[in-house]
Amino acid sequence: xxxRVLPGVADVVLGExxxxxxxxxxxxxxxxxxxRQISAVHAExxxxxxxxxxxxxxxxxSADRASREIAAGxxxxxxxxxxxxxxxxxxxxxxxxxxxxRPRYETRIFASIGxxxxxxxxGEP
Amino acid sequence: MTALGLDAALDLLMRxxxxxxxxxxxxxxxxxxxxxxxxxxxMLAEDLEHERARRAVAEALLQDEHDAYDASPALLxxxxxxxxxxxxxxxxxxxxxxxxxxxxxxxVLAELFVEAxxxxxxxxFAAAARGETAAIPELGLARAGGGxxxxxxxxSWSPSPTPRLRVVWRDVTHERRLEAQLLHAQKxxxxxxxxxxxxxxxxxxLAVILASATLARRRLAPGHALIPDLAIxxxxxxxxxxxxxxxxxxxxxxxxxxxxxxxxxxxxxxDRMLRRLIPESIEFALEVAAGEQVAFIDPSxxxxxxxxxxxxxxxxVAGEGRITVEVASVDVGGAADVVPALxxxxxxxxxxxxxxxxHGMSKEVQAQVFEPFFTTKPVGEGTGLGLSVCYGIxxxxxxxxxxxxxxxxGTTVKVYLPRHGGASVAAPAAEAVTVAGxxxxxxxxxxxxxxxxxxxxxxxxxxxxxxxxxxxxxxxxVAGDGAEALASLRARGGSVDLVITDxxxxxxxxxxxxxxxxxxxxxxxxxxxxxxxxxAVAHGGGLGDEVEFLxxxxxxxxxxxxxxxAIARGR
Numbered sequence: 067x068x069x070r071v072l073p074g075v076a077d078v079v080l081g082e083x084x085x086x087x088x089x090x091x092x093x094x095x096x097x098x099x100x101x102r103q104i105s106a107v108h109a110e111x112x113x114x115x116x117x118x119x120x121x122x123x124x125x126x127x128s129a130d131r132a133s134r135e136i137a138a139g140x141x142x143x144x145x146x147x148x149x150x151x152x153x154x155x156x157x158x159x160x161x162x163x164x165x166x167x168r169p170r171y172e173t174r175i176f177a178s179i180g181x182x183x184x185x186x187x188x189g190e191p
Numbered sequence: 192m193t194a195l196g197l198d199a200a201l202d203l204l205m206r207x208x209x210x211x212x213x214x215x216x217x218x219x220x221x222x223x224x225x226x227x228x229x230x231x232x233x234m235l236a237e238d239l240e241h242e243r244a245r246r247a248v249a250e251a252l253l254q255d256e257h258d259a260y261d262a263s264p265a266l267l268x269x270x271x272x273x274x275x276x277x278x279x280x281x282x283x284x285x286x287x288x289x290x291x292x293x294x295x296x297x298x299v300l301a302e303l304f305v306e307a308x309x310x311x312x313x314x315x316f317a318a319a320a321r322g323e324t325a326a327i328p329e330l331g332l333a334r335a336g337g338g339x340x341x342x343x344x345x346x347s348w349s350p351s352p353t354p355r356l357r358v359v360w361r362d363v364t365h366e367r368r369l370e371a372q373l374l375h376a377q378k379x380x381x382x383x384x385x386x387x388x389x390x391x392x393x394x395x396x397l398a399v400i401l402a403s404a405t406l407a408r409r410r411l412a413p414g415h416a417l418i419p420d421l422a423i424x425x426x427x428x429x430x431x432x433x434x435x436x437x438x439x440x441x442x443x444x445x446x447x448x449x450x451x452x453x454x455x456x457x458x459x460x461x462d463r464m465l466r467r468l469i470p471e472s473i474e475f476a477l478e479v480a481a482g483e484q485v486a487f488i489d490p491s492x493x494x495x496x497x498x499x500x501x502x503x504x505x506x507x508v509a510g511e512g513r514i515t516v517e518v519a520s521v522d523v524g525g526a527a528d529v530v531p532a533l534x535x536x537x538x539x540x541x542x543x544x545x546x547x548x549x550h551g552m553s554k555e556v557q558a559q560v561f562e563p564f565f566t567t568k569p570v571g572e573g574t575g576l577g578l579s580v581c582y583g584i585x586x587x588x589x590x591x592x593x594x595x596x597x598x599x600x601g602t603t604v605k606v607y608l609p610r611h612g613g614a615s616v617a618a619p620a621a622e623a624v625t626v627a628g629x630x631x632x633x634x635x636x637x638x639x640x641x642x643x644x645x646x647x648x649x650x651x652x653x654x655x656x657x658x659x660x661x662x663x664x665x666x667x668x669v670a671g672d673g674a675e676a677l678a679s680l681r682a683r684g685g686s687v688d689l690v691i692t693d694x695x696x697x698x699x700x701x702x703x704x705x706x707x708x709x710x711x712x713x714x715x716x717x718x719x720x721x722x723x724x725x726x727a728v729a730h731g732g733g734l735g736d737e738v739e740f741l742x743x744x745x746x747x748x749x750x751x752x753x754x755x756x757a758i759a760r761g762r
Contacts, residue, residue, distance in 0.1 A: 108261050128230055131237050154227030 093126030098132030507549025673699025716761025
């Protein structure tokens with residue numbers, strides 16, 4: 067378990083349930099540098115494991131190509147990923163990541179955190 | 192971004208615009224929708240731009256590779272390993288073969304070779320395609336305009352995109368031609384040395400036979416039954432001398448008297464004589480180009496070359512046809528129409544060309560045509576020395592002779608003589624060197640009382656020469672070589688009126704002996720016996736003004752005349 071706060075970027079939390087949560091701060095734009103910070107913290111908390119990961123991008127304004135590529139490349143520490151969106155902007159970003167960037171781990175988009183957590187914990191298809 | 196990615200992005204935008212996808216249960220307000228569309232479009236634009244840049248780099252790299260492939264000086268192609276047909280080739284290969292690239296792609300590889308090499312090519316490349324070998328023998332690619340391109344091959348197997356052979360050919364045509372010329376030149380040099388050596392030794396023998404037969408004939412009473420037989424021996428010895436003379440000409444060891452000759456004018460002068468050599472059924476044409484055509488060559492030898500070439504042309508035509516003799520001034524070095532030869536240095540040349548429309552020669556015959564005694568004529572119809580003599584004369588003049596021929600078409604012989612910068616002379620200029628030989632009519636006195644030193648390493652010839660001189664009244668000293676002669680003279684003190692010496696001898700050459708004797712004041716006159724004489728000696732280079740030569744073999748009368756001339760010149 068552990069929590070890391072990246073000011074102006076996101077909170078990264080490893081919960082007791084084993085889910086690693088990346089909670090982007092509202093109003094932020096995610097670029098490659100910020101994505102690298104998140105990736106480093108994720109790897110630190112995962113400690114060599116591949117963890118079910120939840121990323122909440124419901125509040126972000128944009129995510130550039132570099133940040134998406136970095137996120138898609140985190141297959142060593144992400145078992146599967148639930149992307150939580152809210153509103154059209156984050157929905158576009160989430161779907162772009164899913165369908166265009168095409169991460170190599172299983173990814174789904176959810177409108178609520180609860181649904182996302184249930185999927186991650188139960189491994190439901 | 193793949194086409195699917197692009198489609199997915201567009202689909203997403205459409206679905207967002209329709210209020211679906213990721214926004215379930217939430218009202219899709221206008222502002223958020225616009226923001227979403229803007230974000231989506233920005234992301235799309237960014238990805239498209241990235242993809243465009245990536246493709247541009249990839250295309251530039253591909254174009255670079257293509258340019259390098261095409262511009263490579265090597266002859267490159269790729270061959271389908273299954274069908275052995277060309278799938279690709281570079282511009283250099285297409286240009287070398289004279290065939291447009293699009294006509295090469297798709298062809299069976301073996302078809303690119305000359306017919307004689309196709310089977311070997313098919314087998315070799317099939318084995319390479321099976322991975323059995325990467326060694327392909329040197330073969331000839333067929334050029335569209337005729338002729339072949341000798342190539343050495345490197346081949347590698349590539350599994351992608353489809354199994355294929357990557358072929359790299361290196362043009363070795365010029366290399367092989369130079370090698371052949373070098374081998375030919377070395378062979379001719381070796382044959383020349385052998386011929387010259389044989390001729391030299393044979394000349395000594397002939398000199399003994401000729402002089403002995405002449406002496407014996409004179410000692411017999413008139414009408415003696417043996418006189419006709421001895422005359423036959425003399426005649427045979429003279430014919431032998433003529434033969435050795437030709438061999439010496441081939442080996443470039445003949446005594447020559449070169450002068451600056453206006454070759455065009457000389458050929459016109461001998462035109463009538465050349466026409467007398469050929470029957471009327473053969474058309475003869477002489478073409479002399481304008482301009483200066485001066486070469487440094489013995490005029491009699493130039494005539495001999497022309498005669499030999501015209502006679503060969505006549506025999507090749509054998510009936511109706513045409514013989515053309517041309518003279519022109521050419522510059523070698525960069526001219527596309529001059530075949531580069533190993534020893535044809537760049538510069539100005541006088542080019543004499545003798546062409547015929549005769550039966551021509553195969554490549555095998557051409558390779559041997561300058562070798563002494565090589566002939567395609569039946570036994571008894573030629574000595575096989577005609578072209579050998581031409582070769583020796585031209586080479587001794589610093590020139591080059593080359594034969595071009597095709598069976599059924601005819602032959603062209605090109606003689607390149609270095610263009611001479613000095614003014615030409617109509618007649619031989621006064622020389623420091625006087626050459627004596629058969630038929631020379633000069634001094635008539637055949638006796639004397641002077642002291643003569645005879646230096647000759649051939650024992651028989653030395654004794655015979657001394658005998659002829661003693662019989663004519665001279666006081667004769669003999670020595671087997673230069674060192675012995677010098678020691679003998681120094682031991683007895685004093686000097687001699689004339690030194691007769693062979694040029695090439697063991698321990699001390701005749702030239703070296705004469706230099707020492709002159710320096711010590713022991714010889715007033717010199718007569719060289721020139722059966723084996725380098726042209727520098729024959730030209731009198733560095734020996735002083737009073738130099739006489741007597742060619743072997745010689746008759747007793749010729750020896751005695753040369754002795755009187757030498758003594759007279761020494762006074």
